[in-house]
Amino acid sequence: MDRFVWASGLLEINETLVIQQRGVRLYDGDDKTKFDLGTLLLSTHRLLWREQKKHDCCIALPLSQIIFFEEQAAGVGKSAKIVVHLQPIPPNKDPGPYQNSKYSYVKLSFKEHGQIEAGRVRAAGIVGIERKLEEKRKETDKNISEAFEDLSKLMKKAKEMVDLSKLIANKIKDKQGDISEDETIRFKSYLLSMGIANPVTRETHGSGTHYHMQLAKQLAGMLQVPVEEQGGMMALTEVYCLTNRARGMELLSPEDLVNACKMFEALNLPMRLRIFDSGVMVVQLQSHNEDEMIASAVETVSEKGFINSEEYAKLVGISVLLAKERLLLAEKVGHLCRDDSVESLRFYPNLFLTQD
The missing domain is CATH 2.30.29.30 (Pleckstrin-homology domain (PH domain)/Phosphotyrosine-binding domain (PTB))
Structure with missing residues (x-):
């Protein structure tokens, strides 16, 4: 011992x-x-x-x-x-x-x-342990090989889906054959369910500024409707998830997404990247009216008497993160005031503006 x-x-x-x-x-x-x-x-x-x-x-x-x-x-x-x-x-x-x-x-x-x-x-002492570890390594290598074999099959299937989506996209673009207006609408719905037909990649558009410019144009077109449905503003984290889900196998890195979004204003696209004082990054439509957004938040808080971010998010159908930023904006311009307690951060109407 x-x-x-x-x-x-x-x-x-x-x-x-x-x-x-x-x-x-x-x-x-x-x-x-x-x-x-x-x-x-x-x-x-x-x-x-x-x-x-x-x-x-x-x-x-x-x-x-x-x-x-x-x-x-x-x-x-x-x-x-x-x-x-x-x-x-x-x-x-x-x-x-x-x-x-x-x-x-x-x-x-x-x-x-x-x-x-x-x-x-x-x-065998230590040699026996090494032999046992070697057996585990061989078993792991075998499992990895089998996994990659399955992955190859999946990638082959994904390629077939991409080729199919390109074919549908070309048919819609050129209206070849006997495609009616109803069929065109149906094909478009199929295409939307599949995702982006021809995602911008480094292989197809090079790297650096040119790549990010082309990516920004594609993002602006894809995000127009979803951002409008979110009230003109969408958190960058949500944009990241939505974009990569639509791109399928051609995933974007967070860095490429941010760099592409920074190009929106320079390319005169209908949206821009905005960074709040808290550091939260959002994609916002150029047509987004901030005064209307603040007025809507103040009206909701006045009707309820007081509200927190979670309650406001449920009422207007947006994320809690964006709900908090809207309330903070209304507070920043003096229309709301806060009560920060152990229960939650609550926002109240600023009565100094409405009462003598």
């Missing part, structure tokens, strides 16, 4: 857990110790014992200190054990529970079984 050192019980960097077993008692040679009932953890670097009731009591033995293992079968009134034969104490050993011991081995007594699994590495 004098080879054990005190430990935190946490795995170190690059250390991997191999196996663990509850109900293990430690013996100093043939003598019982106070380490009576704990969890034994075998990692790639150490053998750890941690008390089950007091997790802060943990000791560890480096695997480099182990010469070999051997098993002792269970007997009448005796539990199965594993005998761990140890190297001499190293000169730079850290503090541990025992300073000296007359034994050069310890015993692990398994009250709840598990000695067979823990003893599988006894013959």
